[in-house]
Amino acid sequence: MPQCLARSLRGALRSRLGSVLVLAVASSAVLAPATAGAATGPAQDRTLQEQIDRFVSEPGGPPGVIALLRDGRGTRVLRAGVADLATGRRPQPTDHMRIASTAKAFSGAVALSLVDRGALGLDDTLRQRLPQLPAAWGQVTLRQLLQHTSGLPDYSQDPEFAATVSADPRHHFDSRHLLDYVADEPLLFRPGSRYAYSNSDNIAVALMAEAVTGAPYEQLLRRLVYRPLRLRDTSLPQGYRLPEPYLHGYDVSDPASPQDVSELLSASGAWASGGIVSTPADLTRFIRGYASGALYGKDVVREQRRWIPGASEPAGPGRNSAGLAIYRYETRCGVVLGHTGNFPGYTQLMAATPDGRRSLTFSITTQISATSDPALLKQLRTIEENFVCALLRDGRADDPHAL
Structure with missing residues (x-):
């Protein structure tokens, strides 16, 4: 969800929530260093632990961080702050959370699975599959939607949509009609001519999947993604509630008075572009399967990995390139594939090696973006890169001056 919309919610948020938290308790919880295992792991993990401990104590930093690093030997869990x-309460791998725009990779998983089965083609157009959408958008292909080169205007930046959310953050949208907000607008550029991240793209991807199968997108997720990858605690809700237990997400624009925004927004307004709820454990299972191409054949994987210049939102670690609903993060230590996302209260990174054998999920409990706090985002990306280096066993991640 765009940061501009998050800003428009703050006035409503302050008036609705007031002084919900006992700040004497909250402040001490934010500043307290993580305790479990912080000094007992290898030197590399101790350095990473110190970095996230410092991060939660920064002004505007997240109240909580949890990272899962998985390789052939097992899973290491590092966390700081509180859930x-x-x-x-401390963050746990089984805590539910809003996964934000990493949900776009799930729509990619559905669409590419259908491509592998012959039900969809990457060059299928909106005119062919969704003729009810504006004729001016008709030439846009599935490939362009998945790679954010479609030129579709972003419904989430439409003033009417933003006004509806601001007036009633828990408003229940008809998710299948989110594109109606921009149906009177032309394409922003000739499809395929350039990259521009748009939440509208993945709404259209989900609608194409529904059109060719006759099944609801939620059912397709269960059939094509959750079951094959054994995701136990992942869902796409329509309301604002989160399953217990969950990582509480916060607006920390006023660091002295963090506001709990975990259940502020209805997921119906994000749907296939960012509405999924999952856990760090499930997100780890997903990215290991998705990055490796476990859900479809080699020909589809080859098409998915045709990279163009383009960054995820927010930008991930290192140099970013865009594939089909996946990004290539080229760090100083090597390459991982994945996706990022942010949503009021949450910022996410999931990444894995191209063979899926090593993976990282990195979840924080506030929204950080280039528009809200570019310096903090830069720091976050540096920490993420250090975690990637630890995942890839690069000794440079041990450098205490890496930040």
Whole structure:
């Protein structure tokens, strides 16, 4: 969800939530260093732990961080801060959370699985599959939607959509009609001519999948993604509630008075572009399967990995390139594939080696973007790159001056 929309919600948020938190407890919880295992792991992990401990204590930093690094030997869990400021409970791999725009990779998984089965083609157009959409958009292909080169205007930046959310953050949208907000607008550029990240793209991808199968997108997720990858705690809700237990997400624009925004927004307004709820454990299972191409054949994987210049939102670690609903993050230590995302209260990174054998999920409990706090985003990307280096066993991640 765009940061401009998050800003428009703050006035409503302050008036609705007031002083919900007991700040004397909350402040001490934010500043307290993580305790479990911080000094017992290898030197590399201790350095990473110190970095996330410092990160949660920064002004505007997240109240909580949890990272899962998985390789052939097992899973290492590093965490700092808390999952809930009110109770001081620590983050857990089984905590639910909003996965933000990493949900776009799930729509890619559905679409590319259907391509592998012959039900969809990467060059299928909106005119062919969704003739009810504006004729001016008709030449846009599935490939362009998945790679954000479609030129579709972003519905989430439409003033009417933003006004509806600001007036009633829990408004229940008809997810299948989110593109109606921009149906009177032309394409922003000739399809395929350039890259421009748009939340509209993945709404259209989900609608194409529904059109060719006759099945709801939620059912396709269960059939084509959740079951094959054994995702136990992942869902696409329509409402604003989160399953217990969950990582509480916060607006920390006023660091002295963080506001819990975990259940502020209805997921119906994000749907296939960012509405999925999952856990760090499930997100780890997903990215290991998705990055490796476990859900479809080699020909589809080859098409997915035709890279063009383009960054995820927010930008991931290192140099970013865009594939089909996946990004290539070229770090100083090597390459991982994945996706990022942000949403009021949450910022996410999931990444894995191209063979899926090593993976990282990195979840924080506030929204950080280039528009909200570019310096903090730069720091976050540096920390993420250090975690990638640890994942790839690069000794440079041990450098205490890496930040």
